[in-house]
Amino acid sequence: MQHQGLLHNHANQVVSDGVDDANEPVTALLGLPEPSTARFDEPPFAAPADNAAIIVVEEDARTRQSLCQLLSPGWAPQAFGSLDDADGARIEPGRPAILLLGPSQATEAALQRTAAALEATPGTGAVLLVDFASPTLMSLALRAGLNDALSLDSANEHLAKAVADLARRLEDDLTRQRDGQRPTTASGGTRTGFVTSVFSPKGGVGKSVIAVNLAVALARRTGDPVVIVDLDLQFGDVAVMLRLQPRHTVADALSAGELLDEALLRSFLARHDKSGVFVLAAPTSPSEADLAGPAPMLRVLELLRDMFPHVVVDTPPHLSELVLQAVAASDAVAFLVGLDVPSVKNAQLGLQAFDLLQVPRSKVTLVLNRADSKVHLSARDIERALEATIDIGFPSDLTVPQSVNQGQPALIAYPRSRFSSQAYELADLVLARADETRARSR
Ligand SMILES: Nc1ncnc2c1ncn2[C@@H]1O[C@H](COP(=O)(O)OP(=O)(O)O)[C@@H](O)[C@H]1O
Ligand SMILES: [Mg+2]
The missing domain is CATH 3.40.50.300 (P-loop containing nucleotide triphosphate hydrolases)
Structure with missing residues (x-):
């Protein structure tokens, strides 16, 4: 893996969309039991795209640790106490990288810095975890250019899937970029739908x-x-x-x-x-x-x-x-x-x-x-x-x-x-x- 300072470079912006879907069997949507072949110790979601870097940034050691634990072990998150330290994260150019910002990073300065990093490096995304679901904070994070914002309450249920989905979308964006296509995310165009x-x-x-x-x-x-x-x-x-x-x-x-x-x-x-x-x-x-x-x-x-x-x-x-x-x-x-x-x-x-x-x-x-x-x-x-x-x-x-x-x-x-x-x-x-x-x- 090549070392690259994530929070320093400048290049194209990655456009993405906070989206969510499920691969649940349809019977599960009706609350019906589904015969399961999954073993209990299996991670709930497959590891995101190969070699996707997951970088957790949170000052509080306990929160940092629990964020890492919410992700499946195969994802090998790299954890840091600050954005400065996170600059030393290992990421591979051309592979997706996802920053998971803990509640300590919900400051304007940290969000701006993250947004600049996302803009600078294609294939990177960021998710903010907040103490409680605050529409103002969520809006601030998304407006700054982050991909998603989740409350810690809902992280247990949604974080792993949100990260897996984001990794897949970043991977798609990178593939399209390599193939010289425009991203299929909602953006630009004629703007008169x-x-x-x-x-x-x-x-x-x-x-x-x-x-x-x-x-x-x-x-x-x-x-x-x-x-x-x-x-x-x-x-x-x-x-x-x-x-x-x-x-x-x-x-x-x-x-x-x-x-x-x-x-x-x-x-x-x-x-x-x-x-x-x-x-x-x-x-x-x-x-x-x-x-x-x-x-x-x-x-x-x-x-x-x-x-x-x-x-x-x-x-x-x-x-x-x-x-x-x-x-x-x-x-x-x-x-x-x-x-x-x-x-x-x-x-x-x-x-x-x-x-x-x-x-x-x-x-x-x-x-x-x-x-x-x-x-x-x-x-x-x-x-x-x-x-x-x-x-x-x-x-x-x-x-x-x-x-x-x-x-x-x-x-x-x-x-x-x-x-x-x-x-x-x-x-x-x-x-x-x-x-x-x-x-x-x-
Ligand atoms: N062309 C069609 N042929 C067979 N079944 C249909 C057809 N169009 C609708 N249906 C059935 O009728 C049901 C009601 O359709 P739906 O789209 O939910 O109606 P609406 O939204 O107008 O209430 C659907 O579950 C579907 O199975
Ligand atoms: Mg209907």
Whole structure:
């Protein structure tokens, strides 16, 4: 291993994102026991990328020791009492290095110095541990350019995974940099993202499955970062459909108030590794839904629009102020209707509400889900009732509930299914609309 003063060099900035996902079996998400083959003395997470250097910096010897113990022994953390001493840490150029700063390092000077070190050395990241979860301190750390901030309370549960995830992302960034690609993290770009909300005034018509698969299809088609926001604040299940157990949710973003900026918002996103799609998940408890007024939600959408070329919004099945405002703020609306009379009646009401809100019909893509169901109602009947043309139909497809129960998007689990090919088709309609909108605004 080559010796290199981590806290002295200067080079490119490493952009990253505070994200969190889980490889838990889906049965675990439901609280069901899972047969385990793991031995108790095995570390909970595999060692991060080969040779990743983990550098713990904390004045207090006891805290320092417990931080090291929270990491699996295979990670071989190097522990120091100060940033000065940490300059002697062994890191290997071209390999990830992660600084774990204990609570004694939660000072402006230490954060600034760390941020400069991160900026100077590609492939480095930092996580701050704070005594208690303080939004102000977390925001300060993230704004300074650190990758994550955790409270000591939650370190027991989350630190090992946060470090493993960060190591993997740094490794990815380094690989991309070596290959001459731009990082796929949320940053830069045109900074005028296209927001598509998936809407229906009725529940159970397939909004969430279509929103999730649309997000994955957009990511696959464009290679750009895509984010999906779950605005079904009470019963959102985007995270479950992607088998994620996010540490943060949209409730954190909506309650952050003045503190909310891109860095803080980025730390609230989870990432679905298989597709690269970022997720702002619904709150874990329905009671957290109350705190949402339209203003903070609109701010969240505007920030995401600056951070991602494509934003997909999943919505709850009702016409609340929050939902209507989200729809009005969107560039396109995938309006779902099912092949049943209540669904069509509610769609009529929904479209009337759009008219009242002056949401132009040109923004609406009418989507018929389960278009091939054998019921005494035809697509033509629906078009007549709604005085609108159906733009795209999704077939009723057994792979959809199957993929939902596997916690995988159908597009990944069954890429050649008819449902998946329609998800690509919908993505193409959205992309065409995004091109038109961008051309008009030029
Ligand atoms: N095209 C389809 N084919 C088969 N099943 C579907 C289809 N679309 C949706 N479903 C099923 O309907 C259920 C409800 O879909 P969901 O996306 O949760 O609806 P919503 O978000 O509108 O409440 C899903 O669990 C899924 O299994
Ligand atoms: Mg839903």
